[in-house]
Amino acid sequence: MSKRMIAVLLACAPAAPLHAASDAATRFGARENVGQISLSPDGKHVAVIGPTKGAGSAVFVASLETGDLKPVLTVDAALQRLTDCHWTTNTRLVCRAYTINNTSVVGLLGYTRLVAVDADGKNQQQLSLRKTDRALGFALGGGDIIDWQADSANGSVLMARAYVAETNTGSLAASTRQGYGVDRVDTVTLKRTTVEPPRDGAIAYITDGRGNVRIMETRGTDNDGYRGNTIRVLYRTKGNRDWRLLNTITISGSVSTGFEPVAIDSDRDVVYGFDSVGGFQTLVAMSLDGSMKRETVLAKPGADVDTLVQVGRQNRVVGAGFATDRRETHYFDPQFKALATALAKAIPGLPLVNIVDASADESKLLLFAGSDIDPGRYYLFDKATRHLGEVLPQRPQLAEIKLATVKPVSIPGADGTAIPAYLTLPPGSDGKGLPAIVMPHGGPDARDEWGFDWLAQFFANRGYAVLQPNFRGSTGYGSAFFKDNGFKSWPTAIGDVNDSGRWLIKQGIASSDKLAIVGWSYGGYAALQSGVVDPALFKAIVAVAPVTDLESLRGEFTDFTSFPQVDAQIGRGPHVVAGSPAQRAQRITAPVLLFHGDGDRNVSVNESRLMASRLRAANKKVELIEYHNLDHQLDDSDVRAAMLDRMDGFLRTTMGMPPAP
Secondary structure, eight states: OHHHHHHHHHHHSOOOOSSOOOHHHHHHHSOOSOSEEEEOTTSSEEEEEEEOSTTOEEEEEEETTTOOEEEEEEEOSTTEEEEEEEEEETTEEEEEEEEEEEETTTEEEEEEEEEEEETTSOSOEEOSOOOOTTBSSOOSOOOEEEEOOTTOSSOEEEEEEEEOOBOOTTOSSOOOOOEEEEEEEETTTOOEEEEEEEETTEEEEEEOSSSOEEEEEEEEEOTTSOEEEEEEEEEOOTTOOOOEEEEEEEEETTEEESOEEEEEETTTTEEEEEEEETTEEEEEEEESSSSOOEEEEEOBTTBOEEEEEEETTTTEEEEEEEESSSEEEEEOSHHHHHHHHHHHHHSTTOOEEEEEEEOTTSSEEEEEEEOSSOOOEEEEEETTTTEEEEEEESOGGGTTSOOOOEEEEEEEOTTSOEEEEEEEOOTTOOSSSEEEEEOOOSOSSOOOOSSOOHHHHHHHHTTOEEEEEOOBTBSSSOHHHHTTHHHHTHHHHHHHHHHHHHHHHHTTSEEEEEEEEEEETHHHHHHHHHHHHOTTTOSEEEEESOOOOHHHHHHTTTTSTTHHHHHHHHOSSHHHHHTOGGGGGGGOOSOEEEEEETTOSSSOHHHHHHHHHHHHHTTOOEEEEEETTOOTTOOOHHHHHHHHHHHHHHHHHHTTOOOOO
8 A cells, every 4th residue: 555655656756856966965855745634434545736847736536455546636826835625525525725926016926725625636626715806805716625524424614714805886786794703615516504693893703613613813903904913812612603702812923822723522521722821831721611710731840831632523522742852742632642551562663643633433544753863654543453564665765874863961051041942964984083063043023943854864864963952942941941032032042043152062072173054034044143243163054044134124024913923022122233144244254145035925035135145245145046936935846956956055165175075
């Protein structure tokens, strides 16, 4: 079964790069075999989103009994990709396509649309409502499925969507309704009925998994049309249509305060969500019976509880997770708790196990298991037979490559604060006197975790030690560690990054003349700003899709409703100019290599263009490589392979190392 599936998927994968990429760059740069995967209600088929030529993607439907696999939906247009695909019946799928368009008004604009398609590729129809000539606006979001109607035999779903008012000029049938509402949609006939009328200010709905909308969130706007900083969470008691106030959430930049609902347990009549207790995020359950009873379900001292584990077509809550040195999952459901123990024994070398999907009766589970030295593989577990069978690996190109182990370490910050980090050493290395790379993560509201990282593993394969620090401003370690986020608190965040480089030298891991920094997105910003703060520390700087000027970043959001939140995240004051590497390019002494896609909506390519221009004006060594029609992720195997080779060659040349073998 698995071999046949793998063979077909690889046949649809990108052809060998046209450039003379090294074998290592080609293997590590190849996109993941599985972008997303889901299990049919009867547990007999999977739908897999996999890569095709260039930046394209396709949905493949595979039989788990025969291994037969068929592409049913393909997207290969520039700046367009398939993001997820789920089953409404055993023969019908709903998939989401994401597209970026370059508009004359606000530049790059991203929007989504839902498409329904049969499992054999026939009867393809757009599920999102099409824009009419009478529409007075345009909905960027094509809708979200919030309830899969587990008891529905005809594939009906509940879909939350934006209603757009229409002009009534020349028409008596024009709709005046606008706002965010919920429809019941038949995914075969496309017949739809309104379940929740659209409301101005509504931004989210949550059902109980049984077709009943029980939670609604609303958010106002200011006089300029920007999002307000307060979200009201409303709820319904069982059998009642009246809305009651559950709580409010306050937004300030990157930080939200207040209970944030995620999922409803209809049997317990509670809603699960996250809230801060004692400076750390915890999992909380609030009663929906009107009593407002509140229960702390899971808290982890020193760590934020940040994930909810849900299974089945009703999204039943069975556990929650958090990350310390490694990610851990705590199961509330006794059956899943016992299953987790059994799986740890069945696949001991793959400790990172996630429940990906389940059949309608939960008798079959689709699982993912991976580790630091295994990119991961998908399994099907049959509860009745207790059989665990591999479906397909995530990165078959690396099957013959020895990968490097990842070790959690602690770095002392300048003020004595312990900075958690992950150290990856080349396989077989003694870990001494190596060329080394500090690789700060993106975000900044994010963190690195223990496991497989294709970029770090590539560099380890080429002989570099790689250190990934979770600097202050990273998430997962509580509000005190988060500080005021990595932009407003950039001196602390960048100080931690630079202290990580000094630690590598002090430990004897890195040679002081062969220490570089490589980052993507905020990590690219950190790489450049580190060269501003301590010009002599790193001998080479590589930044992919970096922020380079905080004021320019702020300006990119002035035409969007999220502007007040971005504005608050960046803040106002002298730290904005001081924290913008493009404004202080003259301080950077190390050669700089920049990569950026010109279709990047997260961080405009103009950020890299500005940085390159300022460095050239200051007579610094810089090279900018732009990729046409690629966005922030540079999701193209050929491009990634070329980029990896270019990075490796640049680092070797800059730091006086011999060419790669």
